[in-house]
Every structure is written in C-alpha cells, then in structure tokens.
C-alpha cells in the first residue's frame with residue numbers, strides 16, 4: 001500500500017487526525033521536531049525521525065512524512081542516498097536481488113551479489129554445493145529468516161517467506177533439480 005494509502009487507510013483514526021497529518025506533511029511544520037528522534041536512520045522503525053540529527057533533517061527536508069508519520073523503508077532508502085553514516089547495507093538482509101540464483105551478501109557496507117547453484121542457500125560453493133548444511137540452513141530459516149537470509153529460493157523470484165516450499169525446493173535441489181535455470 002502506498003504511503004498516502006496507509007494514512008487514509010487508518011480507519012480507526014478520526015478524519016481530524018488524518019487531516020492534521022496531511023496539513024503537517026504539506027506545510028512541513030514538523031520538520032526538525034523529530035530530529036534527532038529515536039532509532040537508527042539506516043533502518044526502518046515505527047516512530048518518526050531518527051537519531052542522527054543531520055541525516056534526519058536532510059531526509060525530512062524533502063520527505064516530510066519521515067518526521068511526521070514513521071521512519072519507514074522509503075526514509076531508509078533516502079537516507080542511504082544522502083547520509084554518509086548510512087552505507088548501502090549493514091547486514092545481508094539489506095541486500096535482496098530477489099532471485100534464487102544469487103546469494104545476497106553485505107560486504108564492507110556494499111551489497112555483493114554472487115551467483116550460486118540452485119539450492120546452495122549457505123553459499124558454500126565447491127564441487128558439491130548442495131549438501132546437508134543447506135537443508136539445515138533452510139530449516140533454521142524456517143524458524144528465523146535471519147538465520148538463513150538466502151534460504152528463500154521458492155518461487156524462483158523470492159516471495160519473502162521461508163516456508164515449507166523452500167524446504168522442499170532445497171530437498172529437490174539436493175537431488176539435482178534446477179527449476180530456475182541457475183548457472
């Protein structure tokens with residue numbers, strides 16, 4: 001849902017609240033009021049503003065909603081473009097090429113996308129890239145995606161969930177399947 005849609009979709013809020021937020025957004029009245037705010041400028045959080053005052057003010061100067069509504073993914077994207085303190089990534093999960101044929105890594109603040117064999121969710125590579133460790137990885141990811149950030153290989157264009165289909169996909173890959181045509 002778009003950002004305006006999210007505002008308008010908050011049906012539990014009164015129309016007065018919605019109008020107030022929009023007036024604040026249009027006139028920029030809140031710029032600076034949430035700078036610095038709580039939370040890392042480089043990651044999304046539910047409150048407006050973020051801790052690095054200079055970064056916060058720079059982003060809110062052209063995206064007022066970040067200092068009125070919440071510091072969401074749009075604000076993080078802006079921060080990565082304009083704030084020296086925000087590298088392209090700080091963890092593997094920040095990098096998502098979206099394909100089962102690439103492993104997304106964050107190396108020294110930059111996303112590095114490495115081509116992998118289908119099912120090689122732990123990126124071990126080598127002569128036998130798919131082994132028991134990949135099955136264990138995706139099982140760990142089933143419990144907590146952060147434990148296997150590249151475990152979402154089903155469907156071929158990732159759907160954002162590590163679930164039973166991904167576990168079955170790794171088992172298929174273990175037996176030689178390559179439905180996504182990975183190199």
Ligand SMILES: [Ca+2]
Pocket residue numbers: 119120121122123124125129130131133134
């Ligand atoms: Ca592997």
Ligand SMILES: [Ca+2]
Pocket residue numbers: 152153154155158159160161162163165166
């Ligand atoms: Ca999946």
